[in-house]
Amino acid sequence: MINRALLQVLLLAGIGVNIAFLLINLRPDRPHLARKKHVKVLLRASDPRAKWMMQNELSEFAAAHDLDVQLVLAKDFDEVHDKLSEESKHPSGMLLADIDDEWSDDLRSEKAIRPIEDGAEKDEAPAALDEYLPEGISRARQDGKIWFLPKRAQVDVIAFLKPAVEDAFLKWEKYRKDIELALKEANGHGLPKGYELERNPESWDSYDIFVAAWTWAHEPAPWAEPVAANVPIGARMPPATVRPRLAFRTGRGEDAVRDLVSAFYRQSAKPPDLKDPLSPAVLDYLQWRALWKKHHLLAPECESKDGIESFGVNQLLHDRKVAYAPVNQPDAFWVHGGARRDADPGMRGPSDLTFAPEPVGASLEIDPKTGQPARQGRTFSFEEVHLWAVPVHSPDVALSWQLARFLTQRGLQLRETEAEGMLPIRKDLRTSYQVAFRVDWMQQVLHASYVQIFRGSGDLPSDLDAYEDKILAERDRVLAQPAVTLEAIREAARGQ
Amino acid sequence: MANEPKTENELLREEVALQQKQAEARAERERRNEELKNRVSVAAIVLTTALSFIGNVKSDRNDAVGSAKGAADAARRQAAELWAYYQTAISSRATLEVARDRIDLDLSKRGLKQDDPEARRDALKQVEYAERVRDFDRQTQQVFYRVQELEAQEDVAARRALEPAAAAVRYELGSKLITLALILLSVTILSSKRWLLWAGVALGSIGLLVAFDGYFLFL
Numbered sequence: 001m002i003n004r005a006l007l008q009v010l011l012l013a014g015i016g017v018n019i020a021f022l023l024i025n026l027r028p029d030r031p032h033l034a035r036k037k038h039v040k041v042l043l044r045a046s047d048p049r050a051k052w053m054m055q056n057e058l059s060e061f062a063a064a065h066d067l068d069v070q071l072v073l074a075k076d077f078d079e080v081h082d083k084l085s086e087e088s089k090h091p092s093g094m095l096l097a098d099i100d101d102e103w104s105d106d107l108r109s110e111k112a113i114r115p116i117e118d119g120a121e122k123d124e125a126p127a128a129l130d131e132y133l134p135e136g137i138s139r140a141r142q143d144g145k146i147w148f149l150p151k152r153a154q155v156d157v158i159a160f161l162k163p164a165v166e167d168a169f170l171k172w173e174k175y176r177k178d179i180e181l182a183l184k185e186a187n188g189h190g191l192p193k194g195y196e197l198e199r200n201p202e203s204w205d206s207y208d209i210f211v212a213a214w215t216w217a218h219e220p221a222p223w224a225e226p227v228a229a230n231v232p233i234g235a236r237m238p239p240a241t242v243r244p245r246l247a248f249r250t251g252r253g254e255d256a257v258r259d260l261v262s263a264f265y266r267q268s269a270k271p272p273d274l275k276d277p278l279s280p281a282v283l284d285y286l287q288w289r290a291l292w293k294k295h296h297l298l299a300p301e302c303e304s305k306d307g308i309e310s311f312g313v314n315q316l317l318h319d320r321k322v323a324y325a326p327v328n329q330p331d332a333f334w335v336h337g338g339a340r341r342d343a344d345p346g347m348r349g350p351s352d353l354t355f356a357p358e359p360v361g362a363s364l365e366i367d368p369k370t371g372q373p374a375r376q377g378r379t380f381s382f383e384e385v386h387l388w389a390v391p392v393h394s395p396d397v398a399l400s401w402q403l404a405r406f407l408t409q410r411g412l413q414l415r416e417t418e419a420e421g422m423l424p425i426r427k428d429l430r431t432s433y434q435v436a437f438r439v440d441w442m443q444q445v446l447h448a449s450y451v452q453i454f455r456g457s458g459d460l461p462s463d464l465d466a467y468e469d470k471i472l473a474e475r476d477r478v479l480a481q482p483a484v485t486l487e488a489i490r491e492a493a494r495g496q
Numbered sequence: 497m498a499n500e501p502k503t504e505n506e507l508l509r510e511e512v513a514l515q516q517k518q519a520e521a522r523a524e525r526e527r528r529n530e531e532l533k534n535r536v537s538v539a540a541i542v543l544t545t546a547l548s549f550i551g552n553v554k555s556d557r558n559d560a561v562g563s564a565k566g567a568a569d570a571a572r573r574q575a576a577e578l579w580a581y582y583q584t585a586i587s588s589r590a591t592l593e594v595a596r597d598r599i600d601l602d603l604s605k606r607g608l609k610q611d612d613p614e615a616r617r618d619a620l621k622q623v624e625y626a627e628r629v630r631d632f633d634r635q636t637q638q639v640f641y642r643v644q645e646l647e648a649q650e651d652v653a654a655r656r657a658l659e660p661a662a663a664a665v666r667y668e669l670g671s672k673l674i675t676l677a678l679i680l681l682s683v684t685i686l687s688s689k690r691w692l693l694w695a696g697v698a699l700g701s702i703g704l705l706v707a708f709d710g711y712f713l714f715l
Contacts, residue, residue: 017542017546025556028560060652341641415647
């Protein structure tokens, strides 16, 4: 009896199996057994980048995993932090979030995120991590666990116009006496002994910037606005104008603080020096700033009351109003233009745009014995690493892991870099960027960035928030007074 | 009395009884064989039907792989051709730029005034070079966009082939296991060994599970 029942069950199972295979034959592509799952991905990205990611990355993953992905955009990482905190209290199906390394500790301590390795198979996560660059790995691994997957890196480099540098190289001697006089007023000496302007901005220091900026500020610039006017070839160009052509971020925002502090680091500052308003590195840089201001070497927009931030600097470069300014990778791609078919129009004559690491800091003060700068600094720029993090209540942590891995695979990092501009965080792309990225200017952006990281880069001080207002106040005090000697700068910095 | 020979009737009765016993045993054997054959037939029908459906779905997945790989190859070939054109154009552009720079340097060395006829001729040439450089820039820009699109297509197509390829492997393995099970079932009929039926059913079930994983890709 039991035997008969067993046989009947087996027969029914067999029929069931065949019906199942028949159904599979109707739609052999998988998986469409259930309704699409709705998930959210939190991104700090501009609208064009978010749109590009949705079209070229997320839609493919969503189709393969039967997902309905909704992008949640944040304008900065503070907002990302707030949204993740909210998600931890009121889960809404957030699968993955884009954070930067500065927020990683806070989010972990607030228990707003969970280790990304929770979604990986055993031993899968450590093996996967080997694909990323060391600076990404060090940030991804915390307290013996893999909390994040590196997303991309970002570092400031210098963008400059080649014809502007050629112009400065050819004409600066005309202004040597004036330059010497201006410097003598500040350091009692003038230019360093045997000074010559370096041909290539890759090896410029503070003096080279001053000399070039002086020349630009006094010479008509046929390579600037006339080219931007985009007159027909062979037609008469608009007259060349004279204006300061140097730009830095001079406002009070995050970028301006980063610019200022990295300039201190280029003068050899160490983190404790930032809290000391009278440290030589801080005073050295502020003395240069005072000198630029006195002689109107910075673009007027930078010298305006509120100063300017990244967007303003990028716009000046884009319009060829300045010749030398810091940019990060996405900014560089925006300024140049032409990275993808639907990109914003870039600058006119973009083949003039080139990139180099940040300049080496040097003190204005000259060592009387050697005739050389008393304090020589280095090139330096803060490296920011963006990470993929998993919200603590992710609806499917294994899927979170898979999505982060999908988004950081070689092909997509390469395409995203080419289309939107970023610094890839994968080892294979760093070692092969000169082959993988075949367009000259993109290679130059990446080359300058990797050289910058190699020669001098580091993390932003973790406690900078606590004293950045003091630093900005010190800068404002120094620049509010007209004197340029080190003693005067010290007095102003001291607040007297 | 006891050793009295059996009568003919008794012998006949015994023989009939023996024949009856043998007939019963034969009938029982035949019944069991029939039952085995029925079970083998049912199992074989189930497995053969499944094999047929699996064959169809495997073929579909293989077609999907072939189509994705074909698309990736076509995109790669087209991108490579366009890229070769891009490089040729860039090289021609560089030659023109050098020529333009030479005229510039030459003009500045000779110190000719702008209205000098020779300077005018050189200026004319410079304009022509500049126009050609601009044309090269426009062309290479469009070529670059197309190459970008083709390379993205190649990547996507290559990724699209991964999942059906993994499914096809499982369907293939499942089919092979089911085929082996069917062979075992055939041998069962020849040898009438009941354990071979169960071995065939077990192997067939494993084959079905493997084939199901072709759809779900759990493993």
